[in-house]
Amino acid sequence: MPLGVVVRKVPGVTRWAKWNWTAVAVLPGAGPADWQELRREGEAVEYHAATLPLTLWAVETEAYMVNLADQVPSIYVVMRKGPDDSRPLDVVLATASPYESQDYCDNGDDIVEKVPMPQGLVAWVRDFAVRNHEQEEFIKRRRDRIRVDLVEDGRGDARIRQQSDVFRAPKRVMT
Template sequence: MAKAASQIDMPVGVIVRKTPGVTRWARWNWRAVAVLPGAGPADWQELRREGEAVEYHAATLPLTLWADETEAYMVNLSDGQPSIYLVLRNELKGDTPLNAVLITASPFQGQDYADTGEEIVEKIPMTEGLIAWVRDFTLKHHQHEVFIKRRRDRKQTDLVEDGKGDARIRQTSDVFRAPRRVLQ
């Protein structure tokens, strides 16, 4: 569903697996394991249970591709395993302590969220259909930017010692010394 020529959206469901924690400080281990392209709405719907491990369809979020971000998508597609990045926030209520906030195909945006330390960023492998969808959009909108090396100005800026030292000192002998207090 295209909103404009520069962006395209697809609803993508996120599968999160809950397993028992391995330490006494973490009771449960939550991990995003898969995506469902074109999924319907969901709110932590249980999909499968194997012993204590439970898989949930945690949320369905819009995956938006932007024409300005095609360089990031190219980097993602050239990776050994192209991935979707899921941003999760801690919620301290109920049985679902995580809130799915955003999904993106841009590794740069995923890294930005990971740098804050406030959110959890999970890397989920893309399905073949999702890879093709992102690749087609990227090839259609990508414009290679030509590198232009900047050149220095020929102006010499080191000829005048402007602003060196303390302006209250009127002598040229030592511009770095502090002004003396005049005794009266």
């Protein structure tokens, strides 16, 4: 499903950041866009920054279920610093999987924003997840019955010939 990403630009509160950019909304079924201005209120400006495909995968249904069980189901928008001022950010990804978005949080270069899902999109993701989810049965691993502690090959220091203390360090030989 094509998903438009709305990004808001507001003045920064520190001298190090002139502007603060945040993803604030998504537009399901949006047409193509490239930083089209949607609304301006004083110095705050909202842009339809990009339209990306929201792809759902059958193997990710557990992640979608976790997202839908959250108090506010969300779309995670991943953005990177753009090459110039005309495109300050590149919108890289929009996903419904919190697990996938977590991977982008690890590198420190990407901005990951959590945007609330519209109700129609929540229903679409829920239908897909319920239709494709397969519960995996938990299988507890059992310990092998093989006794590995009976053989003491390679135990201790081979340079010590005495049987009394195999863990003792060798004495320094003075010549």
